[in-house]
Structure formats: C-alpha cells, structure tokens
Amino acid sequence: MRSLINILDLSVEEIDELIAVANDIIADPDKYAEACKRKKLATLFFEPSTRTRLSFEAAMLELGGSVLGFSEATSSSAAKGESVADTVRAVSCYADIIAMRHPKEGAPYVAAMNATVPVINAGDGGHNHPTQTLTDLLTIQREKGTLNNLTVGFCGDLKFGRTVHSLISALSRYTGIKVVLVSPEELKLPSYVKKDVLQQNNIPYVQTTSLEEVMPELDALYMTRVQRERFFNEEDYLRLKDSYILEPRKLENAKKDLIIMHPLPRVNEISVAVDKDPRAAYFKQVLNGKYIRMALIMKLLEEAKA
Amino acid sequence: MNIDSITNGIVIDHITAGNAMKLYELLNLGDLDCSVAIIKNVHSTKTGRKDIIKIDADVPINLDLIGYVDPGVTINIIKDEKLIEKRTISLPEQLTNVIKCKNPRCITSTEQELPHVFRLTNRAEKVYRCIYCETKYDG
Known part of the structure; x- marks a missing residue:
C-alpha cells in the first residue's frame, strides 16, 4: 500500500506529475469535481492544526468525496491508551485514505505499516511534513515557472524548522539550485542537513547573518519564525529578533520577480505592509496547498486500486 | 592452554581482543546450560591478538547483535566435529x-x-x- 510519510518517498518524476495535476485542477476544477465520489478521507489529528486539517478536508470535498475524523487526541480512543497501529487498523475499515497528524515522530510511519489504506503524513512533531513541502514546490513552480536554476534563501529559524529541512531536501534533487541560509548563529541549519543533503548533492550554499546583504541574489525567499523559546537567554532573543523581520525597506534591493514564501502561521516576521507587495506569495501557498493535496489524494487512491 | 574441540556447536572467532566478555553478556550466553569457553588474547596473524568464544551446542544466536558490536567476527558452525559453515559477519543493514x-x-x-x-x-x-x-x- 503506497503512503506518503517523507517527501523523499516521492521521486522527482512523481512530484512533477503531482504538480502537473495540481495545475490542471487549478485550470479546470470542474473536471475533478467527482474524481473521488463515494470515497472517504479520515483526518486523524492527534494534535490540533486547523489549517492543515481544513486544507485536507477542503481538498477531499472538492474532489466529491467525504471526510470523517477527529481534531485532537482527547476526542479519539488514543485518550484511552489505544495504539496508533490499532487505531488505523480500525479506521481502515471506515475510510479509503487517511491523513494523520501526530505529536510523536514516526507515528504516521507506524500507521502506514498497519493500515490497509494509504496514509498521508500531515506532520509528525518536528520531523516531517511532506504535504507542506509539496505545497512549497507547487508555489515555486507556479510563480517561477521552474524548479531548476534558482537561488533560494531561507531565513529565520533554520535549526528547528522542519519545513526548511524538508524543502532543502526536495530542492536538492533539482538542477542548478543554490541555497542561501540566513539565520542567527544560534539557529543555523544543523550540520547533518548540510552534510547529508547539501554537500552530498553538491548544492552550493552560503551562510550569513545578514538578510540585506544577500537579498539581491534571491529568486525565492522562504521566511520562518524566530521563536523566543528557542533562545537560552532573553538578551540574545531581543538582540536578534528584529534582524529577521521582513519589512518593505529590506526588499528595496530585491529582484523584481522575487517570491516571498512562509509556511504560516506568521507572527511578526513578515510585516503586514509586505502583504501588498506583488512578490508576497504566502497566501497563494495556502491555496496551492489544497490543490496539491487534491492531486496527492487522487494519486494514492488510484495506486491503491491497482 | 587446552580447550577441547566441540562436536556440535558454534565458534565465534576473530573477536576484537577485549570484546569477548561484552559479547558473552549481550548474547546472554551465561543463561545457556551447555559449555561455553571464552578464550582471551589468542595470538592472531591478522590482528596480533583476538578473542574466541566456543559454544558446545547448536543454539540460536543473534548475528545482528554480533555484527553491530564487532563487525568482522567469523562464525563457524560445527557439526559432528566438522566445520560445515563459515561466515564473516559484517554490519547488519x-x-x-x-x-x-x-x-x-x-x-x-x-x-x-x-x-x-x-x-x-x-x-x-x-x-x-x-x-x-x-x-x-x-x-
């Protein structure tokens, strides 16, 4: 049974195919209005995530399917101590496909090993969130017209940000990618990501603490939130937090066709004034998330039939 | 030093010198009823010194554990005093x-x-x- 646990479970060709289907859905949504008629998606959210859950549910509804599930562990049998394996074995009897979010890393993998229907990882702790990465890739492809020959900047918390690690892994399989890492010393990209992903795939990268310095080179800028709780002392946080807030004046030297992305939710790391800038793509990302999930649900259901 | 040869059993050879006791503990060989010999600091032409464990019974042993603790160890299976299988254990996948x-x-x-x-x-x-x-x- 094919599931999606890690973005690298999909080949580059499969990702390209999903992006092509998503683009076709955007062009002609009516064509897909009954693509999953009589099919049911179970959203098993062991921790709350309104945006991701609604995106999956909207995706299934727009494909003509139905949804069932729960949005927090307290309203599931996990609260009674049921294992993930038993939960998905039971849910496999009710649904045709499962989207699971769980606070424990690897829980969706356990689910995929035990379910008799496809499982989509909708986020497992700080580990993987492959549909966010698919969303990011679709956004870059739609806005830039390609996933090759791009200089992509990542700014903010590059140490703990799973969306950053996952997108870097996915982009490392395309050609001509350059990566620019902008973060305070305390939140630099972990060395294992640099070694196992960037260096292993010969991806050129630079590390800097200054966003303004590298801004003119960027084709895409992926912002993340610098979180107070990541710092050991308040002084460091206060010293650094404003360096990584994107404001209109910091975009003065940026390319005219730059795209600004963010996995959301944002707090203050992108000033609201930037929302009006035509280069802001973060709300388009949200919409793209629904379309790529539609493409993914269709693909996994199709493969489950075979 | 004379250690009897075994009729049916297993000889774990080419153990890195000093690792035999560790493997003995991890493989729970102390729980076996049969004879188990630990031979330490044996001269080895390849490595200078090595340890050997001889188990005088054909018992199941965890090869993955041996491969993880000491890759390069050789397992010899003895039946009717003859060597019937010899395997070098590498790091398990x-x-x-x-x-x-x-x-x-x-x-x-x-x-x-x-x-x-x-x-x-x-x-x-x-x-x-x-x-x-x-x-x-x-x-």
Whole structure:
C-alpha cells in the first residue's frame, strides 16, 4: 500500500506529475469535481492544526468525496491508551485514505505499516511534513515557472524548522539550485542537513547573518519564525529578533520577480505592509496547498486500486 | 592452554581482543546450560591478538547483535566435529531490538510494544537511524 510519510518517498518524476495535476485542477476544477465520489478521507489529528486539517478536508470535498475524523487526541480512543497501529487498523475499515497528524515522530510511519489504506503524513512533531513541502514546490513552480536554476534563501529559524529541512531536501534533487541560509548563529541549519543533503548533492550554499546583504541574489525567499523559546537567554532573543523581520525597506534591493514564501502561521516576521507587495506569495501557498493535496489524494487512491 | 574441540556447536572467532566478555553478556550466553569457553588474547596473524568464544551446542544466536558490536567476527558452525559453515559477519543493514531509540519525541517512547528498529544509513561511519523518527543512534 503506497503512503506518503517523507517527501523523499516521492521521486522527482512523481512530484512533477503531482504538480502537473495540481495545475490542471487549478485550470479546470470542474473536471475533478467527482474524481473521488463515494470515497472517504479520515483526518486523524492527534494534535490540533486547523489549517492543515481544513486544507485536507477542503481538498477531499472538492474532489466529491467525504471526510470523517477527529481534531485532537482527547476526542479519539488514543485518550484511552489505544495504539496508533490499532487505531488505523480500525479506521481502515471506515475510510479509503487517511491523513494523520501526530505529536510523536514516526507515528504516521507506524500507521502506514498497519493500515490497509494509504496514509498521508500531515506532520509528525518536528520531523516531517511532506504535504507542506509539496505545497512549497507547487508555489515555486507556479510563480517561477521552474524548479531548476534558482537561488533560494531561507531565513529565520533554520535549526528547528522542519519545513526548511524538508524543502532543502526536495530542492536538492533539482538542477542548478543554490541555497542561501540566513539565520542567527544560534539557529543555523544543523550540520547533518548540510552534510547529508547539501554537500552530498553538491548544492552550493552560503551562510550569513545578514538578510540585506544577500537579498539581491534571491529568486525565492522562504521566511520562518524566530521563536523566543528557542533562545537560552532573553538578551540574545531581543538582540536578534528584529534582524529577521521582513519589512518593505529590506526588499528595496530585491529582484523584481522575487517570491516571498512562509509556511504560516506568521507572527511578526513578515510585516503586514509586505502583504501588498506583488512578490508576497504566502497566501497563494495556502491555496496551492489544497490543490496539491487534491492531486496527492487522487494519486494514492488510484495506486491503491491497482 | 587446552580447550577441547566441540562436536556440535558454534565458534565465534576473530573477536576484537577485549570484546569477548561484552559479547558473552549481550548474547546472554551465561543463561545457556551447555559449555561455553571464552578464550582471551589468542595470538592472531591478522590482528596480533583476538578473542574466541566456543559454544558446545547448536543454539540460536543473534548475528545482528554480533555484527553491530564487532563487525568482522567469523562464525563457524560445527557439526559432528566438522566445520560445515563459515561466515564473516559484517554490519547488519537493519537492527531489531538490539539498540534503543533515545529520542523522547519518537513514537517508540510512548508505544512500548513497538520494536526498536534501526537502519544502517552510512556503512563507512557506522551510522544507524531509527526507522520511525530517523534519529541517529549515538551510543
């Protein structure tokens, strides 16, 4: 049974195919209005995530399917101590496909090993969130017209940000990618990501603490939130937090066709004034998330039939 | 020093000198009813010194554990005093319930029934990662 646990479970060709289907859905949504008629998606959210859950549910509804599930562990049998394996074995009897979010890393993998229907990882702790990465890739492809020959900047918390690690892994399989890492010393990209992903795939990268310095080179800028709780002392946080807030004046030297992305939710790391800038793509990302999930649900259901 | 040859059993040879007691403990050889001989600091033309364990019975042993602790060890299976199989044990591709994931955020930390499974992701550097959370095992 094919599931999606890690973005690298999909080949580059499969990702390209999903992006092509998503683009076709955007062009002609009516064509897909009954693509999953009589099919049911179970959203098993062991921790709350309104945006991701609604995106999956909207995706299934727009494909003509139905949804069932729960949005927090307290309203599931996990609260009674049921294992993930038993939960998905039971849910496999009710649904045709499962989207699971769980606070424990690897829980969706356990689910995929035990379910008799496809499982989509909708986020497992700080580990993987492959549909966010698919969303990011679709956004870059739609806005830039390609996933090759791009200089992509990542700014903010590059140490703990799973969306950053996952997108870097996915982009490392395309050609001509350059990566620019902008973060305070305390939140630099972990060395294992640099070694196992960037260096292993010969991806050129630079590390800097200054966003303004590298801004003119960027084709895409992926912002993340610098979180107070990541710092050991308040002084460091206060010293650094404003360096990584994107404001209109910091975009003065940026390319005219730059795209600004963010996995959301944002707090203050992108000033609201930037929302009006035509280069802001973060709300388009949200919409793209629904379309790529539609493409993914269709693909996994199709493969489950075979 | 005279150690009797065995009729039916296993000889674990080419153990890195000093590792025999560790393997004896990890393989729970003390629980066996048969004779078990630990021979330490034997002269070896390849490595200078080595340890050997002789088990005087054909018992199941965890080869993955041996390969993980001391890759390069040789397993000799003896039947009717004859060597019927000789295998060099390398680092296993996968380890099940040999080492435990220490990541407190891993699903294995809350679901006690799950086997602790690790996959070899870098043979040269002996890197094993948990199959669930992908955390590297640091010993």
